[in-house]
Amino acid sequence: MHDDLSLAYANADFIPDAGSFPPRWAAEAGAFRAALGDRARLGVAYGPAPRQTFDLFLPEGAVAGLMVFVHGGYWMAFDPSVWSHLAAGALARDWAVAMPGYTLAPEGRIHQMTDEVEAAIGAAAAIVDGPIVVTGHSAGGHLSARMACTDRRADWGDRLARVVPISPLADLNPLRQTGMNAKLALDAAEAERESPALLAKRGDVDCTVWVGGQERPSFLWQARTLSEAWACPWHVAPGRHHFDVIDELADPESLLIQTLLD
Template identity: 35%
Template sequence: MTTPHLRGRCAEWGRMSRAERDRAYDNSAAVPESPALNEARIAASREFRARHAAGLDLRYGPRERNLWDIYAAEDPNAPCLVFIHGGYWQRNRREDFACLAEGVRAHGWSCALPGYTLAPEITLADIVAEIHQALDWLAGHGAAHGVAGPVVLSGWSAGGHLAAMGLRHPRVTAGFAISGVFELGPLRDTYLNEKLRLTDEEAATLSPLRLPVVNKPLAIAYGTRELAALVTDSRDLHALRAASHAPGPLLPVAGADHFTILDQLRRPDGELTRATLGLLPQR
């Protein structure tokens, strides 16, 4: 933990117990209502998928979870929001976030959700590679499934990290990282590393805060009731990009926690839906 953005955190982190370090990244424990919020989202997503079954389970790679769900707009040249689910790279499924497509689809956009293999079955480096593989597939086959327009690559929590890592892909026009983790070094000292098994090299090469800035629009959002570690990562990534004059707003969502922030992407009039629309020129 020696990079410039971490120097202010090192002393405090060093004084913390293992239990305190675990709590610093335990979003579920920080939001007692999270089980009910997750159950409601999963139920809504199940209903949404049942109503929009045409573009489901499109294979992009050989592993079980290497599948796309594409909810295409009527206009194949409409923009597409690609949403990568979270779960600290070790839990959750794309299917359980389908209802988030409702927000942008109300504005004539497509929405697509890629699945990816979870840790510890593969490493985080391999997960990042799978997202790039999924985007390669979308570049080559998306038009055949109604997605030929510009892509905004988004994600929440671990998906926010993966969105930041995928911003450089040539198929991506802009990005939107929501409640993400952008410095991986501290995770090695928490319960999360039992499955992630991060190495020093992975922490260095897979932390967006340690990588060259990609000069594409990237909106970065967090809830004002998020854990401090995630708030700091979002602010630091925006500051790093701003220092290089890279475009994209920092969006603190008032009153939102790590889970309720997704309401602002699901709602057609939500703050994050509006921000997504604003990442591309108006057609």
């Protein structure tokens, strides 16, 4: 009998006033979109399914490249509209920002989400020229890391310069021992084929793994495991927990934005 690891992956239980974060994110995202006006292209379809859309935010001047942010929610929650404000840092540096949606579990399987994110980036890359950098948070950190694995063969892959997975799920096997797997339906084969830490990274793609210093030990382990497997740097952001580790994306001068875009 395997131990139940549900508590090890429960973030909100260990963050003070955790319930206040999603409404605040949504409010900040809505205000950001309203201020951006016609530089926000919302709900651009990349496929026929309801969640196969992405939001694209364009800078005022010439575009330096495309940054992609893949949202988290344990592959079961949220959509791009909650995170729009996190495009602010890259936009101020003249990068366009795409935020893809994807089909959530239990309707979607994780390997299908990987394919969807790749397709969404391809659709955004057809609109925006220049280099591509991909980041994402938690489950989105997993999906961003998958874009750099050698088994992916995207048409846009030669433009991919860097991935910065934030608090990623890099080895999916422990999640099979959580209550979430009732919806995720991860089996041994899918965990093996979808775990970035068990796959090779493309040699031509730079990677830095990012994680908060106050995150659950399981997330620190996940981040360190990926950095060791891929022989790449990892950065532990002092004082940051799982819900505020992404805040630096809104600041064009932050170390996280510098790591992504410089």
